[in-house]
Amino acid sequence: MARAREADAIAVLIAAQRGDPAAQSALFSAHRDDVARQIQRMTGDASIVDDLVQEVFISAFSALPGFRRDARLDTWLYRITVNKVRNWWDAKRRRLRREDRVATSPSEPVATPEDQATTTEHLGRLYAALGELPDKYREAFTARAIDNLSLQEASERLGVPVSTVSYRTRKAEERLCTLLGLDPEEAR
Structure with missing residues (x-):
């Protein structure tokens, strides 16, 4: 039973690597919630989860043809997720620095x-x-x-x-x- 599921998962992965939209949709459905939870835990910002999930899967599907399966797919997606969250943190820090430079009002009350x-x-x-x-x-x-x-x-x-x-x-x-x-x- 477990081998059959594993074989099915590999078949879906191979089809997705070839660009099969149904297989990519199946991969998205299988891993979307895990990626979303990881983003939520790493950022604490529920408002950006959907956007970052979309970015993760756009990157993943773009790179999927080169995925060699020497790592587990969920580990590979985790690394992509971490990189997207890093980019988000970096962009947030840059935005906050810009906002601080142009802010003319006094700081928020304590x-x-x-x-x-x-x-x-x-x-x-x-x-x-x-x-x-x-x-x-x-x-x-x-x-x-x-x-x-x-x-x-x-x-x-x-x-x-x-x-x-x-x-x-x-x-x-x-x-x-x-x-x-x-x-x-x-x-x-």
């Missing part, structure tokens, strides 16, 4: 302690701080802390040794604590 207690604001602060991290630290932290992947799973997804994932995750935690004004010892 939120009250009651406002800061809301989950939405905490998540907003976390994702803003995540956006300040270098890509390699943000990706390791997201894989371990948000996706709850084991060190081994994160290592496979990110294509780096387990020790590198561990180091990058630890560094990301330290920087996030600094950016969020938390004591790293109390945050543990």
Whole structure:
């Protein structure tokens, strides 16, 4: 039964590589939700998920004829997703810098302690701080802390040794604590 499903999946992949629209649609349907969840976890911004999913699959289908199947398709799509999210973070940082340069009004009023207690604001602060991290630290932290992947799973997804994932995750935690004004010892 499992071999039959695997054979069907390979047949669909081969057809999609040849440009078969039905096979590409089947691949999209099979992987869309996973890609969307990954984007949501990495950005924290539900409003851009659909756009980035579309970008991921446009890139994937453009590169699909060259996919050699030496990696799993979901791992390959994960890497494309990570790259699209990186591009999104970079563009967001550039846009915010431009907006800061042209802004003429004073900064936003400081939120009250009651406002800061809301989950939405905490998540907003976390994702803003995540956006300040270098890509390699943000990706390791997201894989371990948000996706709850084991060190081994994160290592496979990110294509780096387990020790590198561990180091990058630890560094990301330290920087996030600094950016969020938390004591790293109390945050543990």
